[in-house]
Amino acid sequence: MVAPISRGPALFASGGLLSPDPGLIIWTVLTFLALVLLLSRTAWKPIIKGLDRRENAIRNSLEEAEKSRQEALSLIEEQKDALGKARDEAQDIIERGKAQAGTMRDEIVAKAQTEAEQTLDAARREIEVQIGQAREELRREVVDLSVEVASKVIGRSLSDEDHKRMAGDFLREMKGH
Amino acid sequence: MFFASGTNHGGDGHEAVVQDAAHATEDAAHAVVEHGAEHAAEHANSVDPMSHVVNHDYWELTHSIKVNFHDWLAAKLPFLEHNPLGIDFTPTMHVLMLWISGLALFLILRSIANKEEGMVPKGRLRNFFESIVVFLREEVVYNIMGDKVGRRFLPYLLTVFFFILFANLLGLIPSMATATGNINVTATLAIFTFLMTQLSGMRENGFVGHWKGLVPPGVPLILIPIMIPIEIMGMFTKPFALTVRLFANMIAGHIIILSFFNLIFAMGKMPYLAVLPFAGAVAISAFEIFVAFLQAFIFTFLSTIFIYQAVHPDH
Numbered sequence: 001m002v003a004p005i006s007r008g009p010a011l012f013a014s015g016g017l018l019s020p021d022p023g024l025i026i027w028t029v030l031t032f033l034a035l036v037l038l039l040s041r042t043a044w045k046p047i048i049k050g051l052d053r054r055e056n057a058i059r060n061s062l063e064e065a066e067k068s069r070q071e072a073l074s075l076i077e078e079q080k081d082a083l084g085k086a087r088d089e090a091q092d093i094i095e096r097g098k099a100q101a102g103t104m105r106d107e108i109v110a111k112a113q114t115e116a117e118q119t120l121d122a123a124r125r126e127i128e129v130q131i132g133q134a135r136e137e138l139r140r141e142v143v144d145l146s147v148e149v150a151s152k153v154i155g156r157s158l159s160d161e162d163h164k165r166m167a168g169d170f171l172r173e174m175k176g177h
Numbered sequence: 178m179f180f181a182s183g184t185n186h187g188g189d190g191h192e193a194v195v196q197d198a199a200h201a202t203e204d205a206a207h208a209v210v211e212h213g214a215e216h217a218a219e220h221a222n223s224v225d226p227m228s229h230v231v232n233h234d235y236w237e238l239t240h241s242i243k244v245n246f247h248d249w250l251a252a253k254l255p256f257l258e259h260n261p262l263g264i265d266f267t268p269t270m271h272v273l274m275l276w277i278s279g280l281a282l283f284l285i286l287r288s289i290a291n292k293e294e295g296m297v298p299k300g301r302l303r304n305f306f307e308s309i310v311v312f313l314r315e316e317v318v319y320n321i322m323g324d325k326v327g328r329r330f331l332p333y334l335l336t337v338f339f340f341i342l343f344a345n346l347l348g349l350i351p352s353m354a355t356a357t358g359n360i361n362v363t364a365t366l367a368i369f370t371f372l373m374t375q376l377s378g379m380r381e382n383g384f385v386g387h388w389k390g391l392v393p394p395g396v397p398l399i400l401i402p403i404m405i406p407i408e409i410m411g412m413f414t415k416p417f418a419l420t421v422r423l424f425a426n427m428i429a430g431h432i433i434i435l436s437f438f439n440l441i442f443a444m445g446k447m448p449y450l451a452v453l454p455f456a457g458a459v460a461i462s463a464f465e466i467f468v469a470f471l472q473a474f475i476f477t478f479l480s481t482i483f484i485y486q487a488v489h490p491d492h
Contacts, residue, residue, distance in 0.1 A: 017231060021361045022264045024232065027272040028365040035279045035340055040332035043286035047310060
């Protein structure tokens with residue numbers, strides 16, 4: 001037996017797939033309008049404001065972080081510079097100290113040398129003077145002895161003055177040679 | 178219609194009209210108990226997918242529990258049905274579904290908007306909704322309209338998206354129905370976008386400027402008589418396409434799922450094979466979740482483009 005097929009109502013009839021339903025249309029309008037108005041005020045506004053605020057906060061934080069990072073970097077750079085400068089200065093001071101010490105040593109040595117030479121010279125001069133004096137004394141001694149010897153040998157008495165004059169002339173002659 | 182209903186075969190004497198299709202379903206369900214599986218296979222065929230997707234006066238919680246709030250309200254408030262306008266305002270199931278979606282949307286969004294203003298986003302619900310709002314705002318509305326114009330239409334477009342999304346998803350919950358699978362609802366939403374398009378076009382470019390936008394600049398004079406009717410037709414095609422796309426997509430998925438359900442019962446003689454249509458029903462249901470998001474997105478995306486085209490006709 002072939003069963004009668006239920007086709008349901010036509011598409012546009014009441015209960016059909018495309019049946020117009022003015023009541024439903026008006027309720028859709030009212031529901032949707034109410035929802036748009038209600039949500040615009042009570043939901044979208046605060047939610048979007050919150051999102052904007054968070055977006056700004058994140059952006060600001062990132063910018064701040066970047067700024068801090070740059071600052072830190074420039075600080076490190078500065079510190080490095082300062083450290084380098086200090087090291088250079090220290091090196092400079094050491095070098096200068098070394099140089100100074102060198103010159104000082106040279107000076108001291110030179111001074112000591114001159115002093116030593118001077119002392120030596122003085123000593124030499126003293127020695128020469130002493131030698132001269134000793135020679136003079138020796139010569140005088142020799143004269144006296146010779147006179148004494150001569151007078152004894154000659155037996156002739158000459159006045160002391162004459163003898164001395166004669167001896168002196170003789171000596172001068174000797175010296176002249 | 179393709180979907181034959183075997184109601185009369187059941188022998189309960191019901192006339193095979195759609196109002197009775199649900200009863201027939203109920204009877205078929207009883208039949209499962211009364212007459213055993215062999216009979217049930219035949220009767221279960223009468224789960225009519227069409228009756229599932231069309232509007233009803235009652236809320237079918239299960240096959241046996243139907244809340245006929247329509248008749249109850251009509252008795253309490255007779256003016257809803259009998260008024261000078263001649264329109265029956267008594268809420269039907271789809272009206273109820275619209276209200277449930279709207280109320281859920283309102284309550285959820287309020288609870289998110291009222292959260293204390295911490296800078297660190299907290300809570301899964303809040304993150305979920307905020308990420309959608311941010312996506313729609315940045316990638317759809319601001320991307321198409323720019324910040325300045327976009328800011329004005331953002332609340333409308335966000336409401337369109339979430340309202341459609343909630344109505345779509347509500348239909349996937351057992352015992353609920355898909356209001357967006359009703360062409361009256363989708364047509365109304367499309368008309369809202371149409372009105373938004375025309376009104377903001379006129380507001381932005383003046384009445385004359387807006388209608389001058391029908392003919393793109395630089396069109397040869399001889400083409401104008403052809404262009405104007407085409408452009409006017411295009412003006413109405415856009416909302417019509419919006420209407421049909423959403424409506425057809427939403428009922429199509431449900432009809433497929435219902436067809437799979439029918440196949441499950443049709444496997445009466447080979448119960449193991451019922452696994453296949455069951456798996457199909459699960460797969461299509463999962464796909465429907467994606468479609469719910471996709472269709473809400475497409476409706477919003479196209480609305481954004483249509484409105485922006487009216488605001489800046491040269492684009």
